[in-house]
Amino acid sequence: MDATALRTLPALHRLLERPEGVALLRQHPRAAVVDALRAELAVLRRQLLPFDPAPFFATAAAGLAAAARPGLRQVINATGVVLHTNLGRAPLPQAAREAVAAEAAGYCNLELDLETGRRGHRHAACAALLTELTGAEAALVVNNGAAAMLLALSALAAGGEAVVSRGELVEIGGGFRIPDVIRQGGARLVEVGATNRTRLADYEAAIGPETRLLLRVHQSNFLQLGFTAMVEPGALATLAKARGLLSVVDLGSGALVDLSAYGLPAEPTMGQAVAQGFDLVVASGDKLLGGPQAGLLLGRAEVVAQLAAHPLMRALRCDKLTLAALEATLRLYRDPTRLLQAVPTLAMLAATPAGIGDRAARLLALLPDGTGEIIEGTSLVGGGSLPGAELPTRLIALQGPAEALARRLRLGRPAVMGRIAQDRLLLDLRTVAEAELPALAEALRAAA
Known part of the structure; x- marks a missing residue:
């Protein structure tokens, strides 16, 4: 693309009048849309690229959607760390x-x-x-x-x-x-x-x-x-x-x-x-x-x-x-x-391996065959509490590349956090509430 062709790039106000621009204005504040389109035009000029409406507006829409997402998001904690500081510690009753x-x-x-x-x-x-x-x-x-x-x-x-x-x-x-x-x-x-x-x-x-x-x-x-x-x-x-x-x-x-x-x-x-x-x-x-x-x-x-x-x-x-x-x-x-029925932290700490294993089996029943297997393991209290206390548990060891699967789960909606050990992604349902099982199953199907 030469310098003459650069002058053929559409003006910003023309982009806002296009159907794609109008659709973005319905979903996002005008100032945010203007900034996003202006930034995409700057990329085309800098890289001497021609204007192609489909990828142009798709990239702008993706950036606007990412910026509109809240910084704090729901996370399903399948790490087995009950008081996980990075995940907000105790879930409220x-x-x-x-x-x-x-x-x-x-x-x-x-x-x-x-x-x-x-x-x-x-x-x-x-x-x-x-x-x-x-x-x-x-x-x-x-x-x-x-x-x-x-x-x-x-x-x-x-x-x-x-x-x-x-x-x-x-x-x-x-x-x-x-x-x-x-x-x-x-x-x-x-x-x-x-x-x-x-x-x-x-x-x-x-x-x-x-x-x-x-x-x-x-x-x-x-x-x-x-x-x-x-x-x-x-x-x-x-x-x-x-x-x-x-x-x-x-x-x-x-x-x-x-x-x-x-x-x-x-x-x-x-x-x-x-x-x-x-x-x-x-x-x-x-x-x-x-x-x-x-x-x-x-x-x-x-x-x-x-x-x-x-x-x-x-x-x-x-x-x-x-x-x-x-x-x-x-x-x-x-x-x-x-207390065990009313305070989630105490309920999680007191959960038995058998009960956690039953929940893991119910989750696997919602997923395709071969998604994972149930193995023995340990949970941690976390949050600088009860150091050295390892709680016997049952884990779901997922099939597939652990790092890639973990990343897809973290970036899903809702986000899911597990833990990786010996190149396998493990899910500990000690820290997953019963009401979260359907959402966790959906997240696993999407990530797979």
């Missing part, structure tokens, strides 16, 4: 989803006391449930677990020292480390003990005039095995009280019930930490609790009051949708007999 929809539809009494007509506290409902369920005197909610720890250190230890065992200086997701959070909170870190063994005498020797609190960080995202020793939690809380200091424990995963009742490894609960005498307990809402992303702070009333009055509190507070979802989730814990 039905009651929490309904609560979010109800509050999102209009106004609510977020900071209004309906009885008095005066300003109220946005945390009141969640705080009341947390104190009821754990025995704490008071509670507070912020936007995530790291924010909860930052607020605690800023309000209680700024300008002083926080004493922590070397074996508890953990790194959480995204490269954030406990020492960094302590420094950001304005406190000075005092490390005690050795990486694998810390004794009560180590804490006693580290206490000085600048000490503000003794911090216990539960090792929720890794295991220490072998020649190890840790101070019993209650003993640490007792030492702090005897020396006029505060004791704070970061539980991380935020369990409210004894998970051993469901055949899982025991995990310290928030209620147990309160009973052990800690002044403040810090935990997450979107891990073993099974609720939305939130940071939970509960303990003695005067300590929680200090946090509520700190300037950071306004920057770290939750919005109405998070509080609605958290309140609805906490209400479910009032009836422990129905």
Whole structure:
């Protein structure tokens, strides 16, 4: 195509008047269509290509459709990782989803006391449930677990020292480390003990005039095995009280019930930490609790009051949708007999290999013969919770090139995430809800 022919390219306004252009204008904002057509014309000029209506408008339409898709999309989690951080961790209970929809539809009494007509506290409902369920005197909610720890250190230890065992200086997701959070909170870190063994005498020797609190960080995202020793939690809380200091424990995963009742490894609960005498307990809402992303702070009333009055509190507070979802989730814990039916996270963790295998067989029955086979495997808890716990499961091993099939499933509608092992794409239905099976079957047929 020579320079003379370039001048024969249609003008932009002519493209908009063509049937193809009119169709695009019906589906997308005019400014977006203009930009897309202009970009395609620029490609033709740059590459000295002739104008061909069919591929020209098809390319523009594909680009407009891609730009119109939401950034956050539904994903069917067939990885078997229950608390998958990249996929949003805990799926919300039905009651929490309904609560979010109800509050999102209009106004609510977020900071209004309906009885008095005066300003109220946005945390009141969640705080009341947390104190009821754990025995704490008071509670507070912020936007995530790291924010909860930052607020605690800023309000209680700024300008002083926080004493922590070397074996508890953990790194959480995204490269954030406990020492960094302590420094950001304005406190000075005092490390005690050795990486694998810390004794009560180590804490006693580290206490000085600048000490503000003794911090216990539960090792929720890794295991220490072998020649190890840790101070019993209650003993640490007792030492702090005897020396006029505060004791704070970061539980991380935020369990409210004894998970051993469901055949899982025991995990310290928030209620147990309160009973052990800690002044403040810090935990997450979107891990073993099974609720939305939130940071939970509960303990003695005067300590929680200090946090509520700190300037950071306004920057770290939750919005109405998070509080609605958290309140609805906490209400479910009032009836422990129905938790497995009501809280998806707990149901997934407690699912048996036989039950998962039955679901896998039902899925394969919806697919052509030879799609895959059921094999034994393990699931993971994920989200930095119950490290080392491998849950026996049943997997569907799909036939075909694993990488190519995985990519087609990721790009489908809905997107599907599995995991690849030994050059096979594996689907673990522990993390797939019964209601998702038809959509998963359709996605597999389309990808194949």
